[in-house]
Amino acid sequence: MFGLTAVDLARLQFAFTMSFHILFPAITIGLASYLAVLELCWLRTGRQVFLDLYHYWIKIFSVNFGMGVVSGIVMAYQFGTNWSFFSEFAGGVAGPLLSYEVLTAFFLEAGFLGVMLFGWNRVGPGLHFLATCLVALGTLVSATWILGANSWMQTPQGYEIVNGKAIPVDWIAVIFNPSFPYRLMHMAVAAFLSTALFVGATGAWHLLKGNDQPAVRTMLSMAMWMMTIVAPIQAAIGDAHGLNTAEHQPAKVAALEGHWENGPPEQGMPLILFGMPDMQHERTNYALEVPHLGSVILTHSWNGQLKGLKAFPRELRPNALIVFWSFRLMVGLGLLMIALGFWSLWLRRGGRLFGNRAFLKAAVAMGPAGLVALLAGWVTTEVGRQPWVVYGVMRTADGASAHGVAPLALTLLLFVVSYVFVFGAGFAYVLRLARKGPQRFDMRQPPEGGPGRERTPMRPLSAAEEGPDEGLPLPAAKGATGS
Structure with missing residues (x-):
């Protein structure tokens, strides 16, 4: 098929x-x-x-x-x-x-x-x-x-x-x-953020439709407070989770970064913002890079380096194209959540939170963003683990039934x-x-x-x-x- x-x-x-x-x-x-x-x-x-x-x-x-x-x-x-x-x-x-x-x-x-x-x-x-x-x-x-x-x-x-x-x-x-505390915190906070976006989108939709009652205002306000406070916390948890993954699953991190090989030590690792990983030719095409930023994020040092995908046998590499873009979808939506939270904080100062139609429309549009980011994160986690069903112990092909x-x-x-x-x-x-x-x-x-x-x-x-x-x-x- x-x-x-x-x-x-x-x-x-x-x-x-x-x-x-x-x-x-x-x-x-x-x-x-x-x-x-x-x-x-x-x-x-x-x-x-x-x-x-x-x-x-x-x-x-x-x-x-x-x-x-x-x-x-x-x-x-x-x-x-x-x-x-x-x-x-x-x-x-x-x-x-x-x-x-x-x-x-x-x-x-x-x-x-x-x-x-x-x-x-x-x-x-x-x-x-x-x-x-x-x-x-x-x-x-x-x-x-x-x-x-x-x-x-x-x-x-x-x-x-x-x-x-x-x-x-x-x-x-x-x-x-080793990965349990990071995964549990990341998942629990993702659930809270997904719910806050759903609740906030519901409140914003009712306000746009003219249903301006205290209960609607309260649900929107509570959701945006959650967004403002918790979305940056989720970014910090994600950073810690990434460091843990780099230690225990380095091939996954190399794939989600589209990183194939290291240059001279003084060059560090660039952060590839966008690109198209090519598994066959072992390169990332059309890469838009920020020098040293990959080192700063992944190793918390200016010139730090991690193994590239070429350091792993071909049969032990996850699909870099899928993992690369699912990870960026998750991170991109996370940044939009942080932006939405701080936008709501800025509107509170002038008492405009419930009347700014541009913000309310953005809140409605972001309603499914938490669930989409959660799915993108699971794709990154599970596809990035391949070809293992139990990492380093049992391959996925060996765990499937003979159908x-x-x-x-x-x-x-x-x-x-x-x-x-x-x-x-x-x-x-x-x-x-x-x-x-x-x-x-x-x-x-x-x-x-x-x-x-x-x-x-x-x-x-x-x-x-x-x-x-x-x-x-x-x-x-x-x-x-x-x-």
């Missing part, structure tokens, strides 16, 4: 399902923490605006949560269907880590999600706030275990190979491998069609909820009875209020975020 091998199709299938799935946990992590902050602000100030925003965003959270569960289950099955040899080799390490996610995050979220969604007229404010915090904690715990497993595949430690299988001998070393091209091509096509239909409908429903805008929530009003209502809920996602006759059908939430 188009010259692709069975291994290529297996990788594409996992990449496709991962790309859909990762969007939902990212927003789930960010929205869960945002809801906890909103409820805390309401408890401390008593302002109705925070209560209204909580009940506005919890509907979107519940739908997103359900879609994250469904998409995560599909990915888990692929370890057995498409990557059976990897599972046989590394199951002793990866299996327990994924199980720990279920034993911790699953029960934490499942145990308190119902209280969070339906407990306003059943439990006291303090207990309800505790439930919200525990659900938010559960999303972060889920990400911790998943990132622990992925980081071990990137920088494996704490294991021995016995009879052709990776056997854990030091769980502390397995979990807290033919035809069944993999057929199942990939089925995934594309079903995902576009199912999750496309889910995305459309989330946008529909976002367009409705915040409504006043009255805690003194008794809950309505009947199927699907707060008094006798038939399913967790009935918190979204609209039923099948009013909107698109909601997926049932069964389990953890699957992040």
